[in-house]
Ligand SMILES: Nc1ncnc2c1ncn2[C@@H]1O[C@H](COP(=O)(O)OP(=O)(O)OP(=O)(O)O)[C@@H](O)[C@H]1O
């Protein structure tokens with residue numbers, strides 16, 4: 001039997017809202033035992049700093065470049081992650097020596113799959129030195145050198161979870177992550193994976209609400225609930241060639257932009273964008289090998305009641321059911337962080353992280369860089 005490892009996964013996603021931390025015991029294959037999780041929100045100044053980092057990163061042409069103050073941001077981001085790991089260990093009565101590995105996503109500041117360029121800031125060696133645990137980081141880049149999109153990486157973890165789906169989830173099941181960007185994973189009955197980014201998730205809603213001084217996001221979807229869909233605005237997004245092209249492409253934050261202030265009222269804009277998020281998932285799902293019977297939803301978008309209601313109505317029209325990850329026995333908030341723990345274990349075992357069906361890579365490839373705690 002392959003040795004089980006205890007790993008911590010760290011995810012700072014495209015929403016840039018905070019750091020998700022999760023503990024996993026796994027062999028990197030079929031054995032997965034989920035442990036505690038933790039979330040540290042970024043304070044508003046840090047969120048502003050990461051937003052600036054996205055602007056600064058536009059100048060990058062080689063992935064090692066750190067223009068302007070991006071290098072400083074990278075150190076700050078890494079130290080935030082180190083603090084999150086230290087707090088998590090204390091909270092759970094754990095020592096660094098209890099943990100075999102940390103899987104560190106970092107923060108995506110640039111993702112241009114057409115140019116085979118993806119940049120996640122996050123200094124693995126610094127993190128390893130700070131926390132005294134081996135760190136696997138930079139897990140997207142190798143996929144691109146083999147012709148992949150560099151995203152999504154979570155599908156191999158969805159595949160492992162799919163072995164433990166409750167009977168109530170009628171097959172085929174499709175996992176849906178509604179983060180800043182949304183993505184889908186279809187796991188075939190023979191284990192074949194088909195996965196891709198499916199469209200904007202919460203990021204347009206977040207940007208829209210923030211531009212109106214309504215806070216960082218639409219909590220529960222309450223703002224959207226009092227608005228109406230503006231059909232012309234919704235269609236502008238849903239007619240994007242992204243949904244109809246033959247080749248699935250991974251998304252960067254800048255690929256879809258929020259409406260201009262004044263194009264709709266705050267509530268109508270939030271309602272329209274929630275509709276776009278739900279409808280985009282189904283538009284993209286049309287490219288999956290089979291029609292889903294159950295959609296299992298993870299990511300912050302599952303907490304937006306309007307997205308979920310709209311998605312459920314549209315899916316019902318196709319004979320499918322929508323459930324939040326929790327209803328299927330999972331944790332929809334920590335799933336990505338768990339995935340990064342799982343991927344770290346796969347990385348040190350040399351197992352593939354990505355497959356032709358997930359990122360379009362030529363062949364299954366491993367990835368990630370190991371930064372040992374003691375060099
Ligand atoms: N209670 C809530 N009600 C509505 N929306 C919420 C709630 N909590 C979180 N969200 C939304 O979820 C977002 C965060 O989701 P999540 O952490 O899954 O994204 P991410 O991991 O940053 O993104 P990605 O998966 O694209 O990398 C927030 O920015 C917000 O829009």
Ligand SMILES: CC(=O)N[C@H]1[C@@H]2OC[C@@H](O2)[C@@H](O)[C@@H]1O[C@H](C)C(=O)O
Pocket residue numbers: 013014108111118150151152153154155179180181182183197250251336
């Ligand atoms: C480049 C990048 O960071 N992509 C993210 C983003 O957020 C969601 C979607 O776009 C997905 O492709 C990916 O993250 C998830 C966790 C993944 O790789 O599976």
